[in-house]
Amino acid sequence: MYMPDFEYHTPETLTEACALLDELGEKATVLAGGTDVLHKMKVGKLAPGHLVSLKNLDDLRTISHEPGRGIVMGALTSHNAIYTSRLLQERYLSLPMAAHTMASNQICNMGTVGGNIVNGVPSADLPPILIALNASIRLVSSNGERTMPLEDFFHGSAETVINQGEILADITIPDQPATGSTYIKFGLRRSGALAVVGVAVSVTMDGDTLQDARVVLASAAPTVMRARGAEDFLRGKKISDELLAEAGDRASAESRPRDSIRGSAEYRRNLVGVLTKRALRKAIDEGHA
Amino acid sequence: MPQAITDKDGVKRYLITLNVNGDAKTVLVKGNAILxxxxxxxxxxxxxxxxxxxxxxxxxxILLDGKPVDSCLMLAVEADGREITTIEGVAANGRLDAIQESMINHAAVQCGYCTPGMVLSAKALLTRNPHPTEPEVREAIAGNLCRCTGYVHIVEAVLAASQGRTAPADH
Known part of the structure; x- marks a missing residue:
């Protein structure tokens, strides 16, 4: 299969990587796990003049808990490194499980959380659960850095607010009151399939009252989206099956899915309702699962 | 950064070392060469x-530092200095690995095209988890498509190898 030619760069530090991106301008593409960038290059969707490989930036491959800040995860952390992280498994098992179900073992060993975010596709599996956990991201460039809530990063299908010259450095999951979270994905096969629809939720329970909830949808709009109507409806209410079903209906009504080869808009809207209800029930009953 | 050598036509190549099946191999590759x-x-x-x-x-x-990856989505230059195991490195001292023996004995090979990848995924699984359950085996090989066998014999072969037997159970 044809692979376009390019100049290859392997900066040793993030600073050096940012300087390279400034110097090379729009002709440069950042290479992390390669599962999306090389795929796009092979099918002719991308032909960058330069690839700036981040493979030497080992600092961006760590997961640690920083007191007062939360869990900080380097952008080069692979899906399998997330899946096997004891720290994440103990605190938010929902995230390792989402990473585990996102693709085959091979791809999970290669692909990175940063790539999953920066690609900006609405079917990506990690952004919904990360947004449900109120994650923020740190973007670094030669001019400094900025931190923003992950949910503000996306603004269209494959469109994000990242600027030329910026590199996603890490993702922070803050210490939080949420008592449960989960991500349920519906794919056309059990393994390695893109989400027809995915729903991530987090809940903060006080007895059987929902103090707070987040409902985040994948493949249900041009970008990953929060179903804020459903969230507002749930806040402060005592849980019941009827309540969760109604929240599902509201999320379904808010969703803006499209027809695609993987499912019709109507089917997806229906799935949003069903999965929202199930995900809420699971997060309420099983905690971070 | 690996050493770059530019030829008289201006084509740049990189001198990289791949540790393949225990041997260090030095090769000169273009940046866009796929592993x-x-x-x-x-x-x-x-x-x-x-x-x-x-x-x-x-x-x-292939196994990259012991973990299965798709070598088609990897640049050779990115693998510079890494440990690689290919199917040729699975048999040791002229003896097939238990997974290979078991796959032969279970008739888990038909056209054989998926087999090298299948064996490597299974090998990585059994190294990490010597006694997997059937779902764990199925999950480990979920990224290896077989269009002949329907997977049943493959799964049985891997499970048998994990239990120290390479002959099929009586059907």
């Missing part, structure tokens, strides 16, 4: 197969 192709065409390790070439089918699976 599968370098293994097959430069190192004659044609056991690594080319299927979809887009990371879906798993026939190009």
């Amino acid at each position: 599968t192709n370098v293994l097959r065409d430069e190192l004659d390790l044609t056991g690594t197969k080319k299927g979809c070439e887009l990371g879906d089918c798993g026939s190009c699976t």
Whole structure:
């Protein structure tokens, strides 16, 4: 299969990587796990003049808990490194499980959380659960850095607010009151399939009252989206099956899915309702699962 | 950064070292050389197969530092200095690995195209988890598509190998 030619760069530090991106301008593409960038290059969707490989930036491959800040995860952390992280498994098992179900073992060993975010596709599996956990991201460039809530990063299908010259450095999951979270994905096969629809939720329970909830949808709009109507409806209410079903209906009504080869808009809207209800029930009953 | 050598036509190549099946191999590759192709065409390790070439089918699976990856979605330059196991490195001292023996005995090979990748995925699983359950075996090989067998014999073969037997149970 044809692979376009390019100049290859392997900066040793993030600073050096940012300087390279400034110097090379729009002709440069950042290479992390390669599962999306090389795929796009092979099918002719991308032909960058330069690839700036981040493979030497080992600092961006760590997961640690920083007191007062939360869990900080380097952008080069692979899906399998997330899946096997004891720290994440103990605190938010929902995230390792989402990473585990996102693709085959091979791809999970290669692909990175940063790539999953920066690609900006609405079917990506990690952004919904990360947004449900109120994650923020740190973007670094030669001019400094900025931190923003992950949910503000996306603004269209494959469109994000990242600027030329910026590199996603890490993702922070803050210490939080949420008592449960989960991500349920519906794919056309059990393994390695893109989400027809995915729903991530987090809940903060006080007895059987929902103090707070987040409902985040994948493949249900041009970008990953929060179903804020459903969230507002749930806040402060005592849980019941009827309540969760109604929240599902509201999320379904808010969703803006499209027809695609993987499912019709109507089917997806229906799935949003069903999965929202199930995900809420699971997060309420099983905690971070 | 690996050493770059530019020829008289201005084509830049990189001198990289791949530690393949225990041997350090130094090769000169272009930046856009895909690892599968370098293994097959430069190192004659044609056991690594080319299927979809887009990371879906798993026939190009190799172990990179012990972990299965799709070598079709990896630049050879990115693997500089890493440990690689291909199917040629699974048998040791002229003896097949238990997984290979078991796959033969279970008739888990039909056309054989998926087999190298399948064996490597299974090998990585049994190294990490010597006594997997059937769902764990199925999950481990989920990134290796077989269009002949329906997977039943493959799963049985891997489970048998994990239990120290390579002959099939009586049917």
